[in-house]
Structure formats: structure tokens, C-alpha cells
Amino acid sequence: xxxxxxxxxxxxxxxxxxxxxxxxxxxxxxxxxxxxxxxxxxxxxxxxxxxxxxxxxxxxxxxxxxxxxxxxxxxxxxxxxxxxxxxxxxxxxxxxxxxxxxxxxxxxxxxxxxxxxxxxxxxxxxxxxxxxxxxxxxxxxxxxxxxxxxxxxxxxxxxxxxxxxxxxxxxxxxxxxxxxxxxxxxxxxxxxxxxxxxxxxxxxxxxxxxxxxxxxxxxxxxxxxxxxxxxxxxxxxxxxxxxxxxxxxxxxxxxxxxxxxxxx
Numbered sequence: 001x002x003x004x005x006x007x008x009x010x011x012x013x014x015x016x017x018x019x020x021x022x023x024x025x026x027x028x029x030x031x032x033x034x035x036x037x038x039x040x041x042x043x044x045x046x047x048x049x050x051x052x053x054x055x056x057x058x059x060x061x062x063x064x065x066x067x068x069x070x071x072x073x074x075x076x077x078x079x080x081x082x083x084x085x086x087x088x089x090x091x092x093x094x095x096x097x098x099x100x101x102x103x104x105x106x107x108x109x110x111x112x113x114x115x116x117x118x119x120x121x122x123x124x125x126x127x128x129x130x131x132x133x134x135x136x137x138x139x140x141x142x143x144x145x146x147x148x149x150x151x152x153x154x155x156x157x158x159x160x161x162x163x164x165x166x167x168x169x170x171x172x173x174x175x176x177x178x179x180x181x182x183x184x185x186x187x188x189x190x191x192x193x194x195x196x197x198x199x200x201x202x203x204x205x206x207x208x209x210x211x212x213x214x215x216x217x218x219x220x221x222x223x224x225x226x227x228x229x230x231x232x233x234x235x236x237x238x239x240x241x242x243x244x245x246x247x248x249x250x251x252x253x254x255x256x257x258x259x260x261x262x263x264x
Contacts, residue, residue, distance in 0.1 A: 024063035025262065027056070027127060027210070028093040031066065032085055034100035036075040038107075040144045044199070045069060045099070048144070051203035059207055059247065059255045062262070067093040078103050078141055082117050086137060092119065094127050095138040095210055107143040112205040114212035115139040127261045131216045134263070140209035144202050149189030151177035159184055207255075208248040214258045215251075223249045 031045045046066060053064040068089065072081050082096055101108040119125065119137045128134040147153060154165040162184070164175040169186035177184040180193050212221065220227035223244045228251035229236060247255070 024057055024061065026063045026065035027060075027095060028065050028067040030068040030070065030085065030089075030093040030096045032081050032096060032098045032100075033069075033071045034075075034081060034098060035071050035073045037101040038099045038143050038145055040099040042069050044144065045097075047199045048202045048206070049097075051200050052206040055203065055248070056207050060259050062259070064206070067091075078115060078139065079117055082115075082137060082139055086117075086120055086123075092123050092137070094125055095140065095213075097206065098139060098141045099144045100141055101143050102141045107141050108146070111146050112140065112142040112209050114209040115141060116213050126264045127258070128263050129213050129261060130257065132213065136213070138210055138213040140206055142202060142205055142209065144198065146202075147183060148180070148193060148201065149186040151175070151184045151186045153184065204245075204248055206248075208250045211248075211250050211254045211258060214261060215254045221251050221254055223247055223251055225251070227251075 029049065031040075031049070033040045033045070049064055049066050056062060056064045068085075070085060072084075074081070074084070076084070078098055078100065081098060081100075085096065086092060102113060106113050116129075116132055116136045117139055119135055121135075123137075124134045125136060125138075126134075127138070129136065129138070145157075147157070149169070151164045151168055152159050152161045153168070154160040162177055164173055164177060164186060166173045169175050170188055175187055178187045178190045179185070180190065181198055185193060212218070215221045217225075217227055219225065222228065224239060226236070228234075229238050231251060231253055232238075
């Protein structure tokens with residue numbers, strides 16, 4: 001009887017060990033805040049990465065970890081912000097997230113975009129892009145203070161009216177703006193934005209932008225592209241909103257490419 005109890009205890013211990021989550025390997029991210037265009041606090045950056053981390057683990061098996069946090073007041077280009085950080089940092093991350101409106105307002109217009117910048121010669125990225133090699137820094141540029149479905153701003157960053165300005169919202173001009181987390185939004189957008197916060201909306205773009213460095217098709221790597229449907233073997237009309245949301249509007253196979261890229 002004692003022998004049976006001992007065996008049972010061993011089996012329960014093994015089961016408990018096998019069910020324990022394995023700490024993920026992290027894709028380390030430095031955050032650079034362009035204080036001249038998109039001021040973000042360290043707490044906000046940490047919250048964004050915490051939400052993005054869970055999604056990143058689900059999609060790739062790797063985690064996201066904050067490696068460094070820098071406030072930059074230079075007002076320079078994205079390349080200059082990233083290069084300056086790399087020149088003055090001995091322990092470099094795998095990727096850099098820049099909170100900014102971007103060069104030529106690209107993030108202000110598109111919310112986020114990706115860029116790849118050559119790293120110092122002695123740096124070897126542990127995540128090796130099959131198209132770029134191991135000598136690049138993968139960069140995601142994101143405007144945190146993005147105006148979703150802006151209403152009453154008249155093309156500025158400051159509220160001009162509590163009614164929609166010409167061309168801002170679908171339908172007639174002069175609609176009463178709705179409120180969302182301290183912002184004014186078009187009434188038609190409220191249904192989509194309900195249940196979301198600026199934190200999770202920002203976090204959802206991060207996997208998408210970092211994945212752009214692990215494929216070479218640009219917009220054709222988006223979930224809704226013909227190239228993605230062909231690569232996935234889907235029907236030409238395939239589109240599932242919930243699936244697109246889950247994959248951050250990126251073609252699913254690229255997450256596998258990223259997963260295979262780790263070469264420590």
C-alpha cells in the first residue's frame with residue numbers, strides 16, 4: 001500500500017511539473033518616446049507592452065519584454081532617434097518601439113508602421129530575419145496619442161467643436177461627437193471602440209509592425225491581401241473578422257517564420 005501511495009505521489013508530482021508554464025524566451029524591446037510629437041509615460045509604455053506581451057506569446061510562443069525606456073527631446077527623424085540610442089547603448093535589444101507621429105506624419109496618418117535600421121557592426125540579433133539577416137534593428141513606430149475616428153478636431157490635435165467638422169465623420173457634417181476615454185470620436189465609431197482602451201488599441205498594432213521585418217511583401221503580408229490568401233491556401237473570398245483581429249491583421253504564416261528565426 002505504501003508503495004502504491006509513493007507511486008501515486010510521484011505521478012502527481014510529474015503531472016504538476018508538466019503543467020507548469022515554461023517561462024518564455026523574450027524578444028527584448030527598447031522604448032524610445034519622441035517627446036516632441038507623442039509624449040508617453042513609462043507607465044503607459046509598460047501597460048502597452050504588458051498587453052502586447054500576451055498576444056505575442058499566443059501568436060509566436062515568444063514574449064515581449066521592456067529592455068529600456070528613453071525619452072528623446074531632439075525632434076529628429078526616426079532613424080536618428082534609433083541610431084543615437086544604438087550608439088550610446090552597449091546592451092542592445094532585439095527591437096525598438098518608437099512612440100512618435102513618425103517621419104512625414106506617417107504614424108499620425110496610418111497609426112503605425114515598420115522600419116528596419118542597420119545595427120552596429122558588432123551586434124548580432126538573435127532573431128534573424130530570413131530577408132535581412134542578423135545585422136538589423138527591427139523598429140515599430142506607433143503614435144500612442146492617435147485620434148481614432150476624430151470628431152470636432154478639424155484636422156488639429158485640439159478640440160475645435162463638439163460637432164463634427166466637414167469630412168470628419170461618415171454621413172452628414174455637424175454630428176454631435178461622442179466621448180471615448182477623454183477623446184471625441186465619430187458616433188458611428190463608438191460601437192467598435194466600446195470595450196477597448198487606448199492601451200489595448202496601441203498594443204494590438206505591435207505584433208503586426210514587428211512581423212513586417214520577417215517577410216518581404218509589405219502590404220501583401222496583411223491578412224486581407226490576395227497574396228496572404230494564396231499563401232494560406234484560402235478561398236479568394238476568405239475573410240473572417242475575428243480571425244483578422246486575432247492575427248493583428250497580419251498573414252498567419254509569418255508568425256511561424258518569426259518563430260523559426262530565433263538563433264541564439
